[in-house]
Amino acid sequence: MKRIFHLCLLVVMLLSACDKKEEIAPGEKPDERLNKTLTDYKNQLVGAENGWKAVLYPDGGAAYSFYIKFNANDRLSMLSDMNASSAATALESTYRLKAMQRPALLFDTYNYMHILADPDPSKSNGEVGAGKYSDFEFSFESVTPEAITLTGNLQGSRLILTKATKDEADNFIKRIAEKVKTFESINNFATYFKKLVIGNSSYDISVDTNLRQITFTYFEGTTAKTFTTDYYYTETGITFLTPFAVGGLNITGLNAIQYNATNRNISFTVNNVAGNIQESARPTRIDVEAARSFFNATGDDYLVAESGFTVNGVPDAYKVSSITNFYFVAFWPKYGTSNGQSYDIFGVVTQNPTSGQLTLFGPAAASRLTTDGRIVYTLLGTVGTQPAGVEAIMTPTIALWTNTQGFYVVTTQYGVDLVSASDGKSWINLYR
């Protein structure tokens, strides 16, 4: 009995024992840690006294540079290399740090950065309802004292912030903007062909400065190939997102770019080898295959031009699209046969706005392929009825189309371009 009693006492004593130090999850609570993380991030952003260099890689391609100074009052000021005014005038807006799925940095009122993500194409120069697939809300990916990497929450763009020095705070965007201006001078070139020469190699290039995209044309045997990469501007030139590697060359970008307005050329270096981009009246190498397959087209289908010829850098120089009720130009190889001679037409299509009926008129010409790969048109007559009052438009258009030097044929993503062989300064874009 006594033993049972003692045992019971022991049990009772044990029951009343307690350990006050028990903690299921030791350390700070998740909310405390999250708050501390957000505070630390903000202190780091604000603490960089010379601000941050930022490079934004939109999911839609290319990359854009910014200079951002974060202030403690949840405001920031920003410069960008997007255009001349965004590079010269700092714009203020707000930002905030927020715990979303992950700690996030939100640029929550409009600034230069938002232009890329604007769904209005007139603002972004991108796609309707999508812009250039960029972001303004980012999650922290990795943080070191000198650099912060973030990922866009909606599109998955990448934003890399790097601490700026005093010199960079003053000049980072300024220097980049100069390079933008230098390289975009390529839009002043009057010729269709732009020849990039480096060492013993040369390539035809085309540049879309809106999308920040450069395309190289090179040959494998007799077949023309193209290589396209997005690029972005640096303080010394441009950097390709994908290096161009062909024939022992590996071009990662163009450095030390300079524009010479008198000669209309852009000089640069690649790995200390000098090169330049210059106007060119003819292609580096004529794409004979493209010309032949264009020439041999069966006539089952036509190509469409949205307007007339570009001449000396002026789109639709003869104003074909100003013809009343103009719809499009039907560029139709082997449209018909006359006296055993098949002919092509440069058919201007108009549409009656009320009935919707289409009418076609325009010159007809016989085409031939020269041995070096040019298409030459010889005027035969006209098809349809040319409306009154369009002579001033059609006469120079017909003269250009039937120029005895003919055209080079360049394959593009959407169809072909015909480039005047007489000086390389007139061309027309045709779409399939």
Added chain:
Amino acid sequence: MKNYYKILAVFLGFSLLTACTEKENLDTDLVGLGGETWVKGPVDNWLDQNYVSPYNIEVKYRFDRYELALGRVLSPPREDKVIPVMETIKSTWIEPYNLEAGPNFIKKLSPKQFVLVGSASYNSNGTITLGTAEGGRKIVLYVVNDFDKKQKDEVKQMLHTIHHEFGHILHQTIMYPEEYKRVTTDYTASWNDFSLAEARSRGYITEYARSNPDDDFVEMISIMLIEGRTGFNNIVSSAPETARPLLRRKEELVVRYFKEAWNIDFYALQTRTQTAINAL
């Protein structure tokens, strides 16, 4: 034996008394609890003075994804557009009501939140959305970045949304006369398949008015206020002859409703709204 029990009971009682309590601090700082805060700037102060304290209306202009369609590509507003937009709304919506219905009317009945978005909302069918509203509580206004009060059509478009939603709040508080629902009866869910001319010819002021009697009623209020009496009369006289009496009957019922339910002289309100729009 009994003693043992007693001693055991005492021990048990004692041990229960000494069992410890642990004090837990439940008052922790939860992330985001109580809304987000930031250092207030001039825009925040202006909104506080003109919307929050007088009317208890929150105006959200800093982008908040969770207030909006999650997958849409949208832009935040420019800071410099916030005050012009809200000033316009104040002068063309709040103030005419204040003058006609007294200062407590808007305070009591207004939707409690405006959300501003810089860009339009692009729909997959190629259209764009300029404004939306949720249950008379929240109004989302888009294309704030293109706002220009000199563009009268766009200002009217924006006011259209606000008057429309506010109209819903009014009739959800006090119902409009039952006979309104019987003036025209061919309401349809596929209202968007018909043109404006078609809707007008059947006695509806807009395409959407044909959706259901409630929307018909608030579309009438909205159009009558943004177009003014002259504008409304022009719409009626340009409608086919058979539709005119229907529109006139609806007008009469709207005017009667405002008088009977809210003691507001609708035509006076209409005049004040027009004066405010013209003064922009």
